Amino acid sequence: xxxxxxxxxxxxxxxxxxxxxxxxxxxxxxxxxxxxxxxxxxxxxxxxxxxxxxxxxxxxxxxxxxxxxxxxxxxxxxxxxxxxxxxxxxxxxxxxxxxxxxxxxxxxxxxxxxxxxxxxxxxxxxxxxxxxxxxxxxxxxxxxxxxxxxxxxxxxxxxxxxxxxxxxxxxxxxxxxxxxxxxxxxxxxxxxxxxxxxxxxxxxxxxxxxxxxxxxxxxxxxxxxxxxxxxxxxxxxxxxxxxxxxxxxxxxxxxxxxxxxxxxxxxxxxxxxxxxxxxxxxxxxxxxxxxxxxxxxxxxxxxxxxxxxxxxxxxxxxxxxxxxxxxxxxxxxxxxxxxxxxxxxxxxxxxxxxxxxxxxxxxxxxxxxxxxxxxxxxxxxxxxxxxxxxxxxxxxxxxxxxxxxxxxxxxxxxxxxxxxxxxxxxxxxxxxxxxxxxxxxxxxxxxxxxxxxxxxxxxxxxxxxxxxxxxxxxxxxxxxxxxxxxxxxxxxxxxxx
Numbered sequence: 001x002x003x004x005x006x007x008x009x010x011x012x013x014x015x016x017x018x019x020x021x022x023x024x025x026x027x028x029x030x031x032x033x034x035x036x037x038x039x040x041x042x043x044x045x046x047x048x049x050x051x052x053x054x055x056x057x058x059x060x061x062x063x064x065x066x067x068x069x070x071x072x073x074x075x076x077x078x079x080x081x082x083x084x085x086x087x088x089x090x091x092x093x094x095x096x097x098x099x100x101x102x103x104x105x106x107x108x109x110x111x112x113x114x115x116x117x118x119x120x121x122x123x124x125x126x127x128x129x130x131x132x133x134x135x136x137x138x139x140x141x142x143x144x145x146x147x148x149x150x151x152x153x154x155x156x157x158x159x160x161x162x163x164x165x166x167x168x169x170x171x172x173x174x175x176x177x178x179x180x181x182x183x184x185x186x187x188x189x190x191x192x193x194x195x196x197x198x199x200x201x202x203x204x205x206x207x208x209x210x211x212x213x214x215x216x217x218x219x220x221x222x223x224x225x226x227x228x229x230x231x232x233x234x235x236x237x238x239x240x241x242x243x244x245x246x247x248x249x250x251x252x253x254x255x256x257x258x259x260x261x262x263x264x265x266x267x268x269x270x271x272x273x274x275x276x277x278x279x280x281x282x283x284x285x286x287x288x289x290x291x292x293x294x295x296x297x298x299x300x301x302x303x304x305x306x307x308x309x310x311x312x313x314x315x316x317x318x319x320x321x322x323x324x325x326x327x328x329x330x331x332x333x334x335x336x337x338x339x340x341x342x343x344x345x346x347x348x349x350x351x352x353x354x355x356x357x358x359x360x361x362x363x364x365x366x367x368x369x370x371x372x373x374x375x376x377x378x379x380x381x382x383x384x385x386x387x388x389x390x391x392x393x394x395x396x397x398x399x400x401x402x403x404x405x406x407x408x409x410x411x412x413x414x415x416x417x418x419x420x421x422x423x424x425x426x427x428x429x430x431x432x433x434x435x436x437x438x439x440x441x442x443x444x445x446x447x448x449x450x451x452x453x454x455x456x457x458x459x460x461x462x463x464x465x466x467x468x469x470x471x472x473x474x475x476x477x478x479x480x481x482x483x484x485x486x487x488x489x490x491x492x493x494x495x496x497x
Contacts, residue, residue: 029076036334040107046167047172049072049174050176052070056181058182058183082109111125150225153221176210178190178210190220191218192210193278214296215326218296222300226285229242233265235269244285247303250284253308268323272323277296280297282318289304324421345398357483358482359406367463377458408447432451
């Protein structure tokens, strides 16, 4: 690690004279991007604009070979930089020249280019690698999921390390080309649009393109034998869905839910504005996991999501994330409320649409169901901490805060905020504070007290006194469970394995 020496007076001058100016200014990029929840995730010193992944995968042995080409730009004078990765690397090149490399920590690939890189330099990083992803772990876990006929990469807050080198933090979004060769008869599914396929010597190559900025954890790969369906939304967005051919009894319910994707995108567009990407859809592989994930344009669903029959509510939740979480991504993992509070609230709106309980009735039920001494109220949705990032309170208390905001500023301003936010911050990143400022701008109201009370205080808020804000004002009615509740509550573990 390069150390910058600081010394007073003449000693400082002599040290500066002893070090050439060009060498003194270069230092390694940080091994973490600075997120307090996950200090080692992501990396400092550069920003990636595009990933080109050219892969070959053998399902029988779980062997993966790859060449990753990253287009990036330096943000400081760099002597060295890291990528997050776990597989075996055979060669690294930076701007065409061989670079030396080593590994450190749980998932750091340290790269030292042949010559230092000045700030603002466009760089092309090529990494050749291979390995068996299922044999790798970090922090005691793996996010690479084997299936009877292949594998799936889909997890949160990390998944990339097991199949491609990256700057693994949502604040560094990029476009993607993912090209995967698999044995004939097997398919490879990823984000975006399938650009082409080709077959040669028993292998079929699938070329996928995701042409809008995408966070690393939202990039997915699924290899297996799938039944693929296609269609379009009313606005002409291609819909691509895929179902493992061995889903068994869950097959019908999965299709009855996911095949409504186009309809649900049309419906959500009425609240959130035009769908922001070049395709949409979902896939249901034969995994034993229990969660769903909003992988950009191609949502991952576990078969367990449909074990009790069809569930359009979970599809609404994951599709809502395409606006809240994917289009506008969190600035840091503490801002998870912007993802989960609004995806849960979309389920409440769908419940209202289906006549199974209004958003207000659901808010009343949540409020009344948790007494003041319930640990539910100690979780702060606006900054829950890494251990509570996917706690039920982030979803339910998070949506309760959204309904409280609606009651405070009125429907006109509220729905203007709901639709304007994804447009105002399109393809970028934002924090809870940014959302508060935007809601204040649109509504013309100061919302600091409301946000603090409902998102940041570790205690049950008092029932609001505002007219129309019926939270807990009808205690008897509020304890009646809305018809939609069980299906909505089933999403509480959507992001937990």
